[in-house]
Amino acid sequence: MDERHDELHSSVHATHAVVGSELTFGSVTDKISAIVLKRKTPISWFIGFAVSFALFQLMMLAITKLLFVGIGMWGVNVPVAWGMDILNFVWWIGIGHAGTLISAILLLLRQKWRTSINRFAEAMTLFAVAQAGMYPIMHLGRPWLAYWLFPYPSTMQVWPQVKSALPWDAAAVSTYGTVSLLFWYLGLLPDLAAIRDSAPELWRRRVYGIFALGWRGDERTWLHYRRAYLLLAGLATPLVLSVHSIVSSDFAIGLTPGWHSLIFPPYFVAGAIFSGFAMVLTLLIPARKVFSLEKMVTLRHLDNCAKLLLTTGLMVSYGYLIEYFLAWYSSDATERYQFFVARPSGPNAIFWYFMLLGNVLVPHLFWFERVRRNLWALFVLSLVINLGMWSERFVIIVLSLQREFMVSQWGDYSPTWVDLSILGGTMCFFSLLFLLFLRFLPFMAASELKELRREIEHVPQLAREPREREGDVHG
């Protein structure tokens, strides 16, 4: 077995468009499972893990304090009763959406280039939803009563009020998390089986064997698997659009100036996908470097992500434009004040400028191919976009609540150390989960890559891309 693998390994040379053309079937598994099985863990992994773990502990401390004292530990108070908690919830859930877009929508559109990044993006979705899910539960104030959200047969005979947007949210987010997990795990099964079968030690074979659920790859299973996978993709597509639409209705149903707008659902969905693609780049660029995956994640993938950032960024800009137009057109004094005075010049207005910088100006840099194919530029700009989208949610939530209808209602908001620790802590919890995923699971869909590899043999156009561009992959 080792000889064969070595022989195949030596044939890995060239870099092509959607997958390196000389990757053989064995070497795809070899390369991906080697990261799990053989490769020494890079020192940067341990450093990342240690930092993440330390800050994760800070979050646990902050949450403990929050549970003992109450949500007064946050900077929220009337009138700004929704602060960083809800804002981080919306931000995280939005980040997850690009993962579903890559794995489901691009699958349905038969975009072959998604194959080497879909698993990665699905994991990002799953871990982002896990972060998002914590916030509303903390926001309940008495999180130990979170089960009240569900219609359980209570002796009090009081049931959830399903005509409110908040139970919709609970249904949408829990469905989204569950479906993302099922989709991800179903995709993992053949690859877990491949790791089970190439692991040298018995204990690893046992561990991966348990999680592979006895996958044998018989044609009968493949038949049902293919149908089910496609159907799950078809189900996840309307789901992802519905989730952020429902999240936006948490706001749009309220009368607060700046919230009560019909543009919210599509504009939230576009923003979610926009921020998610930024996060894909933020995670993919370092992982590609650390695990030297230049042959599987080629510049074409990054280029396509940047193009999608440009597209969704333009949609977000259009959303802003319509929002401003409607505020002006409504002739409502509070709406006009909110959009034209409070946001550019009120308290915390700096986030409005960050929002414009990250979401309106920066995407236009992706018109240039030189930017789209420059790793450093992409990485830095993706961080700026993440900040921009976080600021957008800050603007929508905090800036709107600061300036409601009556002057006597006006207030200010600033986060406390608990707010900031929980935000930083969820970022670290996210990277903790992600690092574990990179280390212990096949983070590329090996079976799909093999299938793609085979299709390339039969359909050479898939592999075609001008040679000169590939020079900078290695550079």
Place this chain on the structure above:
Amino acid sequence: MAELLLEFDRPEDLARAARELRRKGYAELEAYTPYSTEEVREALPERRSWVPYLVLGGGLSGAGGAYFLQWYLVAYLYPLNAGGRPPHMPLAFVPITFEMGILGAAFAAFFGVLWAGRLVRPWHPVFEADGFDSASVDKFWLAVPADDEPGREALQSTVQSLGALRSVYVPSAVRR
């Protein structure tokens, strides 16, 4: 009761062998492959997946159940006047109905595959074959039923010309 497992290097080799065997009257073939290919699918006896019907059923029961539950809770058991909305308000029930429909369908798809593929079964007779590890990595295996001894000789001579990398007998799986 046994099966003969044949290992092939490429899916087209397996497909050629499968067609040859079917011509000779071996109808119940099964392939074990690292990924799904059209050649292999076309060479094996035609099958249809019933998972889509299960998914439809899961989706409809999820959505129907959710709608009924919402009506039962807020229109029947505990009608509450929230903002003057009528107790039974179909529009407000749409989001949860939709989400639960998706959830039911997704559960049906996932557990349907596990059921259809007879998974969650960490051991299976085919795993006893020497070198079967490659079936999930880069080789393509064909399983031919080899029931009785006289048939086995005929099978052996048929198999000689198929160009398999190796051939192994394993006890056949418990009937599926």
